[in-house]
Amino acid sequence: MKRPPIIPLILPFLFLTSISSAAKPSPLPPLTGFTAADMPGDAGGAALLRWNAVGGAAEGATMEVYASDTARPGWVKIAEFPAAERTEKDMDLPFWAWRPAPGRHALAADTSSAFGRPDEAQEIEFKLRLVKGGASVETAPVKVVIGGNWFNVSRFNNLVLMLTIIIVFFWTVSHAKRKGLFIRRIAGLDAIDEAIGRATEMGRPIYYSTGIGPMSLVPTIASTSILGEVARKVAQYDTSLKVPHFDPIVMTVCKEVVKQSYLEMERPDSYRDDINFFVSQDQFSFAASVDAMIHREKPAACFFIGHFMAESLLLAEVGATTGAIQIAGTEQESQLPFFFTSCDYTLIGEELYAAGAYLSKDPMLMSTLKVQDFGKAFVMLAVVTGSVLLAAGAVFGWEPLMRIVGQLFKAY
Amino acid sequence: MIFIKKHIPLFICFFVGVLTLGSYYVPNAGSENYIEMMNKWENIVAGFAFLLGLMSLFYSHFHKITRRAPGWGYSLFVYAGFLLVVVPAIVSNGQPMKGPDMTSLGWIYRFVFTSLSGTMFAVLAFYIVSTAYRAFRIKSPQAFVLFAAAFMVILGRVPLGQMMWDGALGWTGYQVTDVIEWLMSVPVVAGRRGIMIGIAIGGIVTALKIIFGIERQYMGKD
Numbered sequence: 001m002k003r004p005p006i007i008p009l010i011l012p013f014l015f016l017t018s019i020s021s022a023a024k025p026s027p028l029p030p031l032t033g034f035t036a037a038d039m040p041g042d043a044g045g046a047a048l049l050r051w052n053a054v055g056g057a058a059e060g061a062t063m064e065v066y067a068s069d070t071a072r073p074g075w076v077k078i079a080e081f082p083a084a085e086r087t088e089k090d091m092d093l094p095f096w097a098w099r100p101a102p103g104r105h106a107l108a109a110d111t112s113s114a115f116g117r118p119d120e121a122q123e124i125e126f127k128l129r130l131v132k133g134g135a136s137v138e139t140a141p142v143k144v145v146i147g148g149n150w151f152n153v154s155r156f157n158n159l160v161l162m163l164t165i166i167i168v169f170f171w172t173v174s175h176a177k178r179k180g181l182f183i184r185r186i187a188g189l190d191a192i193d194e195a196i197g198r199a200t201e202m203g204r205p206i207y208y209s210t211g212i213g214p215m216s217l218v219p220t221i222a223s224t225s226i227l228g229e230v231a232r233k234v235a236q237y238d239t240s241l242k243v244p245h246f247d248p249i250v251m252t253v254c255k256e257v258v259k260q261s262y263l264e265m266e267r268p269d270s271y272r273d274d275i276n277f278f279v280s281q282d283q284f285s286f287a288a289s290v291d292a293m294i295h296r297e298k299p300a301a302c303f304f305i306g307h308f309m310a311e312s313l314l315l316a317e318v319g320a321t322t323g324a325i326q327i328a329g330t331e332q333e334s335q336l337p338f339f340f341t342s343c344d345y346t347l348i349g350e351e352l353y354a355a356g357a358y359l360s361k362d363p364m365l366m367s368t369l370k371v372q373d374f375g376k377a378f379v380m381l382a383v384v385t386g387s388v389l390l391a392a393g394a395v396f397g398w399e400p401l402m403r404i405v406g407q408l409f410k411a412y
Numbered sequence: 413m414i415f416i417k418k419h420i421p422l423f424i425c426f427f428v429g430v431l432t433l434g435s436y437y438v439p440n441a442g443s444e445n446y447i448e449m450m451n452k453w454e455n456i457v458a459g460f461a462f463l464l465g466l467m468s469l470f471y472s473h474f475h476k477i478t479r480r481a482p483g484w485g486y487s488l489f490v491y492a493g494f495l496l497v498v499v500p501a502i503v504s505n506g507q508p509m510k511g512p513d514m515t516s517l518g519w520i521y522r523f524v525f526t527s528l529s530g531t532m533f534a535v536l537a538f539y540i541v542s543t544a545y546r547a548f549r550i551k552s553p554q555a556f557v558l559f560a561a562a563f564m565v566i567l568g569r570v571p572l573g574q575m576m577w578d579g580a581l582g583w584t585g586y587q588v589t590d591v592i593e594w595l596m597s598v599p600v601v602a603g604r605r606g607i608m609i610g611i612a613i614g615g616i617v618t619a620l621k622i623i624f625g626i627e628r629q630y631m632g633k634d
Contacts, residue, residue, distance in 0.1 A: 043439040119441040148440025155437050162433075169620050216454065218615045221622060225629040248465030249458060253630055277472040278465035284532035296483050310536060317539040331615065333607045341547040349607045350614030356629060364626050368617055375613035 028130050028137045029057050033104070036126045036144040040097065041155075044119075044148035045112035049126055050088065051139070053103045058083035061132035065107065069115045070123040070143065076114045079107065083130055094407040097153040111146070121147030154412035169371050176367025183369060188327050188345035189358050195325045196233045199300035205240035206230070206301045207294060209315065211330065212246040212283055213307025215253055218353070219331040223306035224250070224257050225356030226329075230303060231261035235270060243276045244293065246286045251276050287311035291318040304328040304343070305352065308335050316342035329355065350376075382409065422625045429623030496520065561595055568592045 033052035040048070049065065061083040066075045086107050088100035100106075111124055123145050129138040199206045208227055213220040227243065234241045243258065245251035255276045262271035280286045287310075294302065295318055302319040304312065305328065312328075312335040319326050320342045328339035329347025339346045347355060350372050357365035386405055393402035432450070435443040473487035500516035508518030548559045567573030568588035577588035621627035 041439060043444055044441055117441070119445070148442075148444075150438055150440060152437055152439045159437055165616060166620065169617070169624075173626065214454075214458075218618050221627075221630055222614075222618055225627065228629045245465070247458075248461035248463075248468070251465060251468060252461065256631065257629060274468075274472045274475065276468075278468040281462070281465070282529070284529045288528075288532050292486070310533065313536060313539050313543060314532065317543065331611045333604050333611070336607065337547070338543060341543045349610030352611075353614030353618045356627065360629070365621070368621055368626065371617045371620075372610075372613050375617070376610065379609050379613070 027057075027135045028061070028132055029054050030137055031128050031130055031139045034128055034139040034142060036109075036124075036142040038144060038146045038149075039108050041149050041152040042108075043117070044121070044146060045115075045117035046108050046110045047124060047126060047144050047146045049107045049109050049128070051105050051128060053087070053105060054083060054130060057130070057132065061130055063105075064129040064131060065109055066127050066129065067109065067111050067114060068125040068141070069111075070125060072115075075127070078109055078111055078114050083132075092412075094154055094157070094410070094412060095404055096156055119148075121145050152412070157408055158411065165371065165375065168374050169368065172367045172370040172374075173364055175370075176363045183354075183358060183366060186347070186351055186354065186358055188329065188347045188351065189355050191325070191327055191345045192230060192359070193233065195301035195303075195327060196230070196237055196239060198325055200237040200239045202300045204300040205242050205297055206234060206303070207290070207299045207319075207324075208241065208243045208303040209290065209306065210243070210245065210250055210254065211304070211306030211308045212286065212311065213250075214247050215249045217307050219307045220247075220250055222353050222356060223329075224253055226303075226305050226359065227254055228257045228261050229356070229359035231258040232265050235262045235265035235267040238267065238270055241275050242293070242297075242299070244279045244286070244290050245276060246279065246281060246283075248278055248281075251278050283309065283311055284314075287314040290315055294318050294322055294324070298322045299324050302326045304330070304339065305347065305355075306330065308332055308339075313338040313342065319343075418628075418631075421631055422628070426623055426625060429619070433623070497525075561599070564588070565592050565595060 031051055031054065033050070035050050037048045037050075039046035047067075054061070063079075063081055063083040063086075064077055065079040067078045068075045086105050088098075088102075088104045088106040091098055091100065091106050091108070109126065115122065115124070123143060125141045125143050127139050127141045129136055196206060208230060210220055210223040210227065215221070231241060241258070243251075243254055245254065255273070258275055259271055262268055279289045291314060294315070299319075299322065302315075302324045304315055304319075304326070308315075308330045309332065312330065312332075316326060316328060316339055326343035327345045327347075328343040329352040330336065330339065331349075331352060333349075336346065336348065354369050354372065357369055386409060389405045390402055392398065393405065428450075431446065435447055469490065473490045475481075476484045476487045497517075497520055500520055504510070504515035504517040506517070507515055508521055509515060514522065544562070548555075548562060550556045550559055568577065568591065574588050581588075618627065622630070
């Protein structure tokens with residue numbers, strides 16, 4: 001029996017169906033104004049996509065973003081979000097780097113998770129798809145070459161502030177050569193002489209700890225400067241100094257600093273290589289060991305200056321129980337209360353960084369303290385001005401003013 | 413000699429400092445690779461420096477033992493402790509676990525090292541109490557303010573304190589948690605930020621002093 005010819009019957013049906021579906025209007029408006037550009041001020045791997053708002057059609061719709069590396073074609077969905085979101089106003093960029101247009105959407109499309117982030121620029125194709133219910137519309141693909149940039153424009157405010165600080169810094173340094181500078185007394189630093197004198201009289205050692213910070217931390221560097229000055233006085237009085245260390249690199253630097261101080265005071269014979277010694281690179285092992293040494297040797301003075309964490313109280317309390325005169329200083333504001341209560345003198349905040357200059361009396365170093373004062377004056381002025389402007393903006397509804405002030409002082 | 417001992421280190425410090433500072437503003441791959449490379453080098457140097465530290469540790473304790481310095485017996489424990497960890501580490505091939513079983517290294521780490529560290533950390537609790545006692549002694553009007561604020565925060569954190577507040581001051585309409593939240597987020601934050609701003613400015617200026625070679629104490633004086 002011969003089979004009935006099916007294909008000739010189906011083809012007209014398929015043709016009619018396709019015509020009817022093409023003639024039926026899509027419930028979604030077309031996506032217009034779609035552009036793609038390299039994301040400004042980024043490390044590479046991202047593109048800035050912009051497109052026109054779709055109005056009321058965005059309600060309940062989803063926007064899908066697809067990307068394809070032209071070197072390895074194939075579309076990958078890199079983002080999906082409600083179509084009404086991601087307006088140009090929502091972009092987290094400052095006013096000097098971004099001018100949002102009304103009625104436009106924008107997205108910083110990161111492709112690094114899909115295609116990695118090669119060192120060289122890469123050509124990527126993007127397209128958008130608006131999906132609502134069963135219907136969808138999409139844009140034509142747009143190609144763009146993306147790569148890393150040479151300047152992060154968003155950090156322009158930071159750069160201006162940094163350059164201003166550097167200019168003020170050099171101005172004060174050059175000014176220092178001509179004139180002297182008044183520096184208020186810092187009780188904690190004035191007490192160093194007293195502490196070393198006490199140790200000399202009692203014939204007991206002095207303990208100095210630079211904390212648990214590595215050499216790359218600024219407080220550790222500041223602490224080595226103070227150690228240098230302490231070591232000079234110790235060498236002068238021929239007292240015993242002990243510097244237990246958490247970090248071997250800090251120990252190596254401190255050895256040089258102490259050795260130099262002894263040489264300057266013409267007491268190389270008093271210098272011993274075991275003044276600085278390594279204890280442990282574990283926080284609590286270090287604390288336990290130093291506590292035990294303090295407890296056994298009962299030093300006349302303890303210095304805890306540098307980066308300290310939970311061991312601050314363990315060290316300072318044991319030192320206090322031995323009756324040692326204690327001078328502490330750290331940049332960790334969470335540890336300062338412990339030092340306040342357990343130590344006789346505490347260097348607060350920037351006093352730690354001023355100590356090296358204060359003790360050395362070097363005019364160049366002392367002049368840099370003025371930069372700190374200028375910095376504090378600037379911060380105070382900025383806080384007052386910013387608060388007034390923000391309050392005025394809130395009261396009078398000046399939203400652009402509030403945005404500008406907020407972005408001016410924001411770290412990007 | 414001064415050129416090698418002074419000028420070259422200063423130049424390296426300046427060059428690396430400016431490059432690192434600049435990399436904050438330059439976001440491209442070269443900048444990122446540079447920072448990554450510096451971090452790797454820091455780790456490499458730290459690895460070698462650790463050997464230096466170990467030698468220093470052994471040297472100082474060896475001297476104590478040979479000189480029979482006071483407390484020299486404790487120095488023996490440094491070597492004993494070292495062997496106690498290193499030998500099992502070699503035997504266990506540096507692995508704390510072998511399948512579901514704990515190796516000798518894992519056993520020492522868990523039942524000796526972790527316990528001892530925990531003990532030291534627990535000691536903090538007692539020290540905090542004794543410190544708090546000293547801090548809260550009312551010797552001046554400022555000390556009274558400190559005490560009152562601390563008392564409120566401590567008491568408000570426990571149910572008994574909340575019950576006391578509700579009984580005595582519940583009529584005000586404020587919960588003790590509201591008062592604590594205000595204390596912690598307004599006066600405390602204001603004080604902390606003041607200190608933090610000072611520290612940040614001091615840190616920036618110190619960094620500039622080092623980069624531009626004004627602060628040279630860290631490499632010994634001239």
